[in-house]
Structure formats: C-alpha cells, structure tokens
Amino acid sequence: MNKLALVLVAWVALGLELSLRPALALGATTISPSFVICILTLVAMFAQPSAVRWTALLLGLAVDLLTALPIANAASDTRIVGPSAIAFVLAAQLVLSVRSVMMRRNPLTLGVLAMLAALATAIALVTVFTVRSWMFDPIAWSATSELWTRCASAVYTGVLGSLLAFALLPLAPVLGLKIETTMMAGRAAKY
Amino acid sequence: MVILTPKLTKKALPLAIGACVVLALVVPARWQRDWVGPFGQLATLLVAPVSGPVKRLAHFVAPTPVPASDSFVGQLKQENDELRTQLLAERAEAARLRTLLEQQRVMITQTPGGVTHLPASVIAASSDNTMLTVRAGTRDGLGAGDVATVNFVHLLGKVNAARTRDASVVPITAKNAGDIEGVVIVDGLTMTLKARLSPTGKGTLVGDVEDKRTEDGKAIEPQVGQDVRLLDNAGWPQTAQMLIIGVIEDVRPSPRQPLRKQITVRPQVGDLSRVGEVVMQMPLQRERLASEREDSR
Numbered sequence: 001m002n003k004l005a006l007v008l009v010a011w012v013a014l015g016l017e018l019s020l021r022p023a024l025a026l027g028a029t030t031i032s033p034s035f036v037i038c039i040l041t042l043v044a045m046f047a048q049p050s051a052v053r054w055t056a057l058l059l060g061l062a063v064d065l066l067t068a069l070p071i072a073n074a075a076s077d078t079r080i081v082g083p084s085a086i087a088f089v090l091a092a093q094l095v096l097s098v099r100s101v102m103m104r105r106n107p108l109t110l111g112v113l114a115m116l117a118a119l120a121t122a123i124a125l126v127t128v129f130t131v132r133s134w135m136f137d138p139i140a141w142s143a144t145s146e147l148w149t150r151c152a153s154a155v156y157t158g159v160l161g162s163l164l165a166f167a168l169l170p171l172a173p174v175l176g177l178k179i180e181t182t183m184m185a186g187r188a189a190k191y
Numbered sequence: 192m193v194i195l196t197p198k199l200t201k202k203a204l205p206l207a208i209g210a211c212v213v214l215a216l217v218v219p220a221r222w223q224r225d226w227v228g229p230f231g232q233l234a235t236l237l238v239a240p241v242s243g244p245v246k247r248l249a250h251f252v253a254p255t256p257v258p259a260s261d262s263f264v265g266q267l268k269q270e271n272d273e274l275r276t277q278l279l280a281e282r283a284e285a286a287r288l289r290t291l292l293e294q295q296r297v298m299i300t301q302t303p304g305g306v307t308h309l310p311a312s313v314i315a316a317s318s319d320n321t322m323l324t325v326r327a328g329t330r331d332g333l334g335a336g337d338v339a340t341v342n343f344v345h346l347l348g349k350v351n352a353a354r355t356r357d358a359s360v361v362p363i364t365a366k367n368a369g370d371i372e373g374v375v376i377v378d379g380l381t382m383t384l385k386a387r388l389s390p391t392g393k394g395t396l397v398g399d400v401e402d403k404r405t406e407d408g409k410a411i412e413p414q415v416g417q418d419v420r421l422l423d424n425a426g427w428p429q430t431a432q433m434l435i436i437g438v439i440e441d442v443r444p445s446p447r448q449p450l451r452k453q454i455t456v457r458p459q460v461g462d463l464s465r466v467g468e469v470v471m472q473m474p475l476q477r478e479r480l481a482s483e484r485e486d487s488r
Contacts, residue, residue, distance in 0.1 A: 015241020018315040022464045023249035028394045030319050053204055057211065065227070065234040068359060069220075070321040070367030077322055077351065077359060077367075078224050079231040082215025089208055128215050136219040140321075140367045 001051050002176035006043070009175065010055075013039045014062055024156075031152040033160035034118055036063055040088055041114040041161060042168045044095035045104050046177035056092035060085030069129075070140045078139070080132070087124035091117035105179060107165030115158025122150030232354050235315060235324060239357075243314040243326065250467030269342065272435070276344045276420075279376075279433035283422055287429075306430040308343065309333065309471040314357065320394075320464035321365040323348070327471055328356045338431040338472040341460045346421055346434040347469055358471075362463035363436065366392030372423035373436050375400055375413045375454065384413055385422070388436070388456060394463070396436065396456045399445045412452055415439050419456045430472055435459060 013035040021032040040059055044052045063084040068077035095113050102109045126147045133141040172179055214223070311327035327333050339347040339360045348362040361368050368390050374383040388398035403411045419436045421427060441455035460466060 011238065012241055015238045016245060017318075018235075018238055019242035019246035020249055021318045022316045022320060022462075023246075023253055025320075028462065032318060050201075050204065053208075057204070057207055061211070062234060065231045066238065066315075068231070068317055068322050070319075070361070070365065077361075078220040079227045080215065080220050080223055081227055082211040082213075082218075085211040086208070086215050089211075131216065132220070139220065 001043075001047050002174065005175050006055065009039055009171070010036070010059060010062070014066065017063070018066060024160075026152075026156070029152075030149055031156055033153065033157040034121075035160070035164075037088075037091070037118045037121060037157050038110070038114050038161045038164050038168065040092060041095055041110060041117050042172060043175070043177065044092045044117070045099050045102075045110065045113060046172055046179055049096055052092045052096055053089055056088040057085050060088035063088070078137075080137075083125055083128040083132075084121070086128065087121040090124050091120040094120045105169065107169060108162055110165035110168065111158045111160075111162025114161030115154050118154035118157040119151060122147065122154050126150060232357070235357060239314050239326070243312065246313060246315065247467055250465070253465070269344075272342075272344045276433055276435065279420060280430075283432045284429065287424065306472050307332075307475045309473060310468060311358075311471055312468050313466055316464045320392075320462075321361065321367050322351075323360045323362060323464065323466070323469075324357050325360055325469055325471070326357055328358050329353050330355050332473055333358050333471055334473065336428070338428060338434075339469045340434060340472060341463075341466055341469060343470050344435055345458065345460050346431065346436050347458075347460075347463055347466065349427070350471070360469070364390050364392075364394050364396060364458065364463050366390055369426070370398075371396070371421065371426060371436070373419045373456075374422045375439065376418045376420060377411055377413065382411065383422075384411060386413075386419065386454060388419070388454075391455075394457065394461075395440065397453060398456075399448060399451045399453050402451050413439055413442055413454050415442055419454070428472075 016035040020035070025032040036059055040056055043055045047055070061081065061084070064081050065079060067084065068079055070077050095117055098116070099113070102113065126143055129139065129141050129146070130143040133139050133143075169179075309327055309331055311325040311331075313323050314326050315324040316322070323339075325339070333350060333353045335350055335353050337350045337353070339350065341347050346363060348360045348365070348368065350358050351361050352359045363371060370387055370389045372385065372387050374385055377384055384400045384403055386398045386400040388396035390396050400413050405411060417439050419439060420433045421436055422432055424432070435458075437456040437458040439454050440457045442452050445451040445453040
C-alpha cells in the first residue's frame, strides 16, 4: 500500500469531513455523509487485513481529535480519544468479513459497504457515548436522537459512497490497493 | 505502519486497540481534556488548509442568506440595522445606568466604545452544529467569552475556548449554548416584551414571553416577523446588548402557562453553523496588547 498517497487522501477526506458536512446536511437536520468512512471502506475493500485495521485505528484517532463534544449545560467542549478509533476498527472488521462475497469493482458495492460501515460506526459510537454519559461524562447526549440521526447519516454515506466510487475506484491503484482481476473486470471497466 | 516490522505490528495493533478501548470506556473526559486538547488543536491546524478553502467554497456555492450589503438598498439596510442596534444598545445602557444610579452603586467597567471588531473566517464546523472554529485566536487578542457576530449586528454566539491561532464559538442555536434573555421589539423602541429563549438544536430558539398589558388591560402579544434582540446583562457583555437574535417565526400558547405566548425565533442569517465569516467583538485593551505583541515580534 502506498502510505504517502493514503495519508494525502485521508487528509483531504478529514478536511472535507470538517468543512463540507454541515453544507451537505439535509435541511435543518444534522444528517450528513461521512467522507472518512468512504475512504476507510475503500481501503477495507482491497488492502491487507492488518493494514486495514491500522488505517481504521489511525483514521478513528484523527476523527476523535477533530471532534469536540459539547458539555451539557455549559458552553464548553471536550475531546475524547478512543470512541471513533474503536468504532472504525469494528466497521473495518465488518467490511473485511463480507468483502470476499462482494463484487468489489462495482461502484454500488462501495456505497453498500460504506453504509454498513457507517451503521456499525454509528452503533458503536452511540453505545460508547451513552455508557460514558451514564457513567461519568456530563456530555450533552441523547441516545435515541443520536442513533436516529447517525443511522440516517449512514444511509446518506452509502449514497455518497456510491457516487464517490467513480473517483475512488480508479484511485485505488494509486493508493497501492490491489484490485484483483476477476471475471467482472470487463464490466467494471465501464465504470 | 510504515516502520513496524510484521512481528511488531502483530503485537502493537492489539495493544493500540486495547489502549483505545480503555481511553474510550474507562477514562473520564475531565482526565483527557488537558492532554488531548493540544493534539486536537494540532489536528485542526493540520486539516485547516483543506477545510478552510472548502468551507469558503461551500459558502460561495450555497451562501447563507446574510442580508445583502453590496447593493445600494442593502447598504442602506445594513446602515439602518447598525444604527438601530447602536441606538437600542444606547437606550438599554441608559436604562441600566439609570437603575444603577437609583441604587447608588455605579460601577461602570466597560463602555460600548471600549470594544473593537475583528473579522475572522470560519474554518470548520462540528458535524452536530454545536461548535464553529474560527481563524482568530489569542494572538489576535481574542479570549473566552468574547462575542461573535455576523455583519456586526446579528448575534452568532460566544467564544468558549480561544487558542493561539483559532477559537471555538458556540452558536446561540446550539443545543449546548444555554438559555438567553431577549426582548421582542413590539412597537418601535418604546414597547418591548421580555423573553427567555432556549435553543432547540434545530436552528431555532423557543421561549415564553412575558405577559404585559396596555393601560386599558389589553394584552400585548408578539407577532410573527417581529425582531428579537439580546438583553441579557447576566450572561452577555454590555457591548453585546441589543444585537439581533432573530425574527419571530411562530407564536402559539405556551404549553406551561396558557395565558402566555410561546415564540419560536429563527436567526435572520439562517443556519448559524453555515456562516462563512464572522466578526468578533473584543475589548479594545486586549486588541491593543495583541497588536503591541505582534509589533514587538
């Protein structure tokens, strides 16, 4: 895997995550797609398992560092290391376990897997933060509302993933990801 | 990933995941805040070259409907808004001073003239719209508690953390922003209704207005479209008083007190989390210190 290229792509994805998500939000809601999960899904579809887990962990840590959580009843925020890292590793593991039965060169596959990864991330994050809000952190957190919003965002991420696939799949060789030659290659070339 | 041998990688990965599990589930946020903060700041700084231009581009493509100031009418409206804000602020200040004089404890620490404005671009927004990161920090004289506005007259929020190069602003519509007190401008500047507004987390603020009656006993009721301005001496600096919070979008009987009305207020500038540029209000003295520090550098 070409690590430098991956770092560059991850950097751009993190920048887009910070800046474009509010602009892409549906109406007045916070339902918005995740660019980072699309990149993670691409890597998880084609890279070696250990590289996938490391990538998930590092991307998750970066997202944790960039995410400021509001403290309840105080105009203050905090950053917590770990939740996204764990959630991303779980999501990557999910993609690793199903990728062998998927037609990976089909753009829709990236969308579907991105949606599954985002769902897994959402469930893991909501679980962790709900436990934290019960146990020891005064974060402004509503499990039901967050779960609904994040599940809807996961579907939105799937749609974005399907669209981004047209740019990301051709980018895969640049990232050093080996797309195996299968019988589907002819059909995929159309994309 | 780059330098680790496969053998080391095999051991390091479970260790790293284990460390993340411990940090995520066992270590309280208050123990992480001090040491994670600088790394978060660094990460934001590293990502800013991408997020800043993209944010500006997104704002250019889908601009927040800030009242136009480029056309002649827009400029007049802007001037009108500024003068109106200034006048209302002066009146509020006069009323406050009158009260203070009556109580014989005049302690004026700050005047509206003692404030300076600093334009700053928004470089990031949290995905749940509870926080904006602006490109201005302590080196520019910004500090926690300073007020962020849009076009000088529309209240956006308050700085909750200022770092060297950037600062976090909590918009007034964020669910964690807390309640604010404002006044509904019913009839020019002579008749106002007080209201305590709470953010709904959906870009609006909701709250009950006071039950006020005319001399003949007729209830004064708020109407859709009326301006709501800040008048909260307890929670906001004097210089922020009478800034525009928004306009009334909906009026209905209060579910808690049927005799009162509940209003829904939406900022005139639309979704505060999508604003591309803000104007920070900060004490003049701090700005001078910052510029002196900059000169000496």
